[in-house]
Amino acid sequence: MKKFLYWMLLCLPLLSWAESGRVDIARFSQSDLSGWQTKVFAGKTHYVLKNNDGKIVLHADSKAAASGLYREIKIDLGKTPILNWSWKVDNILVGNNERTKAGDDYPVRVYVVFSGGLAFWRTRAINYVWSNRQPVGSSWPNAFTSNARMIAVESGSKRIDQWVSERRNVHDDYRLLFGEEPPHQVDAVAIMTDTDNTGGAATAWYGDIWFSEQ
Template sequence: MIRLDQIETAEHALPVGFDCDKGSEFLDCQFLRYFIPHVTPNQQPSFVLSTGLRNPSTAVEGHRKDILDVTLNTCRERLAAADFLYVRQAAYMEKRMLKVLCWIVACLPVLSWAAGERIDVALFSRGDLSGWQAKAFTGKTRYSLENTDGRSVMRADSSGAASGLYREVSIDLGRTPVLNWTWKVGNVLAGADERTRAGDDYPARIYVVFSGGLLFWRTRAINYVWSGKQPAGSSWPNAYTGNAGMIAVESGSGRVGQWVSEQRDVRADYQRLFGEEPGRVDAVAIMTDSDNTGATATAWYGDIWFTAK
């Protein structure tokens, strides 16, 4: 940007008249403010004035994209017109900025929601079984997609069996530590002690698995279960291995037959169960099992996903 003191220096140094070519009357008016007081009656300043407006019909009459020899009176007239247009343009820009600010304020909740991460693990509602595989332990629990309560879900039926469905994933709990899911059970298994091998059956459970890689003995898992008798929120070691922890998310028959939405901070649960920071989640599984008790169990699983806090 050229300062007016620099213009004055150049004016005294140049042997010829000054020609202003700035491309917009909103800026030319600043040059007019400088030159008009310096013009003598015998001088004829020369300017390039362009309309430079969004609507040419509002341009000052006589503005063209060529060099105009203008008289002192014409300069003054155009200065007044330029001042008027400058004020109008400033008001126009102020209105636009106000509209933009109002839009930003109105969209803040939406933008905040959009910025949140969501990693889908199970999209049963879309009938999507991509990446899901079966794993049998004792017999086979029957898994099938069905439409119930107006949506597509995964139904599981077990009769003295224990098999599950799992999907390999890679979840960074530093970014998305919260596990979300919906489920429903048709009955609970309340006849045995779930802390023992004889009673290690649940109508619904979700595994979150942390692989130990080459250190396979360090593979760990959290089991989120619908317990028959353990209090909701309680936890205990798995009856078969110390590398798995059990957490009763739901308990008893009070909500049998109802869809329940769940959220768990997996990172915090892992720290509480194992006393250290978790690595990445390597797999998620669902299982409805009744092999130890020989009973029957039915459950329905909705979508499963991870989110940030």
């Protein structure tokens, strides 16, 4: 079992709250890492809060390593289906086929996890990634498990070293990727910068993450 399978075996019973149609997942700009836990797969990606472009963000540095941060938090998709975040990459990985196990590395990715509860085989995940060559908007099954789907929300080197803001309707993405209505709630969100399969290196930055009504 590798990468996504570890997320999928989590039983996720934790926090849930919303204020004014917004649910904060990551408040890195407030120097807040509370609630975030580490999962190491193969070597350790180093995550640390730093000042970048005048704001506090999370810096990720990965060298032939794969570890991620995750937060267990229940999100009602009926109320707040829109996932918002920002990220920046200093480089992309080059030459890897991300549809294969040997190439399943990304400078940045944001996971949304839906727990299957006792039926753990029903646990699913959407991975929003910055691809090296898959077209923006394209999707494909994860190389290690069919229960995870990848979506390229950014691709290539054109926007390297730029802060990019993203918005995704998780409810609609789940329905498109898995061909059915999503569970009522999200159970966890995770981030990972990983380079273990390719043996490469990547540095990247993550801004705040939250769910909203619109």
